[in-house]
Amino acid sequence: MNIIFMGTPEFSVPSLLKLIKEFKVSAVFTQPDRPKGRGKNLAMSAVKQLATTYNIPVYQPLKLRNNEEMIETIKDLKPDFIVVVAFGQILPKEVLDIPKYACVNLHASLLPKYRGAAPINWCIIDGETKSGNTTMLMGEGLDTGDILLSEEVEISNNITAGELTEVLMDSGADLLVETINGIVNNKITPIKQENKLSTYASKLEKKMANISWNNSSSNIHNFIRGLNPSPIAYTHYENKVMKIYKSRIINEQSDKQSGSIIEVSKEGLRVSTGNGVLLIEEIQFPGKKPLKVKDYIIGNKINVGTILK
Structure with missing residues (x-):
């Protein structure tokens, strides 16, 4: 199984590691190196650090939309799947149409609730008692694709967003593998999201x-x-x-x-x-x-x- 992985922060790392161990990851796409810390030195994303450890080619385009060179590179890699976990860019249709099977996204909420950039934070702020992960087929909208699999976790009264993130990033990696195997073996029926039930988790400021x-x-x-x-x-x-x-x-x-x-x-x-x-x-x-x-x-x-x- 030939997979292209797209992700950036620490949350994405367990998923990439799991995919490396279970399948063939032929390339990793992540955000460009950013200034970090008091010295504002350029720092690699957590995903890039892991990819270089395994000698996986890394690409860091500022954007994929209208980037013909990068789109051709993805086509040349002939992926069976493109897997996206907190990449930080919305993929254009030209990219969504490339893989043999699907573009699959892991999102840290029980969709359609908490679409957007900060689902873990907002579900705690809102006092939710449960959260979870959802895998979905990627569309051109923001977290609007058909649901593939989901799993719930309980939110205790004192858990922080950081602690819940650690729970979901680990369990999400297993859900991704289950999703890929389920698609290949024709054991998953995608379910349309009910847009009227959706909520939006805006970026934190x-x-x-x-x-x-x-x-x-x-x-x-x-x-x-x-x-x-x-x-x-x-x-x-x-x-x-x-x-x-x-x-x-x-x-x-x-x-x-x-x-x-x-x-x-x-x-x-x-x-x-x-x-x-x-x-x-x-x-x-x-x-x-x-x-x-x-x-x-x-x-x-x-x-x-x-x-x-």
């Missing part, structure tokens, strides 16, 4: 990460874990940005103003919200590393009564 303390404790808790590990939810403590990495819902009510710090202890910061009290357990101030509140207050003071904004 730093400017959206400011916590609104007028929301309920549960909504803020979901917001915090949905933005961990990036871009990280934040608030302002005495005009300083305080990033919040971890929180916990506690069964308490408060008549204090929303955002008021009502207690500071080794457990964390108890903060009044629009409905209930939220315990803040891990924080970070500018120029400092993230710390549990119990460690931060050893050498620093946080004032009860301060209003977080």
Whole structure:
């Protein structure tokens, strides 16, 4: 089975590794090297790093649409499948029509819900209790193709987006292999997506990460874990940005103003919200590393009564 793989971030790596072990991956397409870190040095994508380890040819086009040279290269490779996992580009019809069997995409949601760039983050922010992976036939739209296979996973009350990503990236690799074998052996019947049930998971922006303390404790808790590990939810403590990495819902009510710090202890910061009290357990101030509140207050003071904004 001759496969072309297209992907970029860490999420794509288990899928590529699984395909390398199960089939023949003749080429990898990934995004161009990008400046990274404080030094802004060019860095390879996680997928490129793995591909070079296995001496697989790597292509990094800025775009595939109207790129005749790259499209001819793909045709020359004569793929049975093109497999896409978080590549970062929508494939044009000329590419979709190339493989013998299909262009297959792995998407980290239970489609048609949470189409788009950040499905894992938004399902947690929205308080969903289950998520999963879906494989689909690729079309010209954004995550609109026919569903091939899907699998559900439970979302626990305190799991972060980063932790759920690790679960889905591993299970998704197995689902891809099952999908490819199912297509080849004619054991999968594609199912049309119900567009009226679709939701959109937009790209995350730093400017959206400011916590609104007028929301309920549960909504803020979901917001915090949905933005961990990036871009990280934040608030302002005495005009300083305080990033919040971890929180916990506690069964308490408060008549204090929303955002008021009502207690500071080794457990964390108890903060009044629009409905209930939220315990803040891990924080970070500018120029400092993230710390549990119990460690931060050893050498620093946080004032009860301060209003977080």
